[in-house]
Amino acid sequence: MNKWLKKLTLVGLLSSVLFGSTASLQVSAEERKFEGETVSVGVVGTEYEEIWQFVAEKALEEEGIEIEVVLLTDYNIPNEALRDGSIDLNSFQHDVFLNNWNQENNGDIVTIGYTYAVPTRIYSEKYNSLDELPEGAKIAVNAAPTSLGYNIQTLVRAGLITLDNSEELLPTPSNIADNPKNLELIELDGAQIPAAVLDVDAAFIDNSFLGGTNFVPSDAIYVFGDTPETINIDRVNNIAARSEDSDNPLYLKVVELFQQDDVAAKIEEITQGGSIPAWDIVKEAQKIQTQD
Helix, strand or coil: CCHHHHHHHHHHHHHHHHHHHHHHHHHHHHHCCCCCCEEEEEEECHHHHHHHHHHHHHHHHHHCCEEEEEEECCCCHHHHHHHCCCCCEEECCEHHHHHHHHHHHCCCEEEEEECEECCEEEECCCCCCHHHCCCCCEEEEECCHHHHHHHHHHHHHCCCCEECCCCCCCCCHHHEEECCCCCEEEEECHHHHHHHHHHCCEEECCHHHHHHCCCCHHHCCEEECCCCCCCCHHHCEEEEEEHHHCCCHHHHHHHHHHCCHHHHHHHHHHHCCCCEECHHHHHHHHHHHHHC
């Protein structure tokens, strides 16, 4: 190889290294384009706080984004705090709650991503399936209007009762038209149901109150809302923002960081399987609805 060819080869190698390094830096900068940004997220409940702390550590390490997790103690606070700018996002509610809050408070908060769903579960100390329930079985249901309506709708889907034609969004026992087993619905505050398990034949127990029992989610004798075919998208928990921020790239990056496999595993670990990562299930459910 002559000296000119050697020089050209050396120049080529140097250019490759230099331009290659520049390209790598550009890619790295693009991947961490939100470096140094801070996002505050309001949550309610220690489970959500723990999950979001995991997301915060991940966001800082992978993207340089600092997520401030703000634990709030009242379900009435997060949307107001979001509206007045005290926080950037909140993550504690489902769309039914959000839509109702918007309507009652002239709000304009929107869902920008989904987090997890809490399937409806029925438990029993006496029976292994709904088929075993005897005539006149007592079933404890949550007396809160939205929960009561959903518990009744679940009994309809399970084939135990049918409703009249009133098309109530939140049916009550008065809307039951056919009750072949003469089931008796015992309306209780959700927090009181665990203590009543031994006094009834079956009970709807919210996952947040399951710690007051000997049950784990896998003990449920009936589950509804854990598949694309049965999930109620309106009751999937969400990440919410002010409407003017619905397309904010930084906030959508936070959603992206949440909706990943490691966060899904953390959700299942923290809730012992009581809550299920729902973003993929929601997408499948939306496809099914579009086809229908």
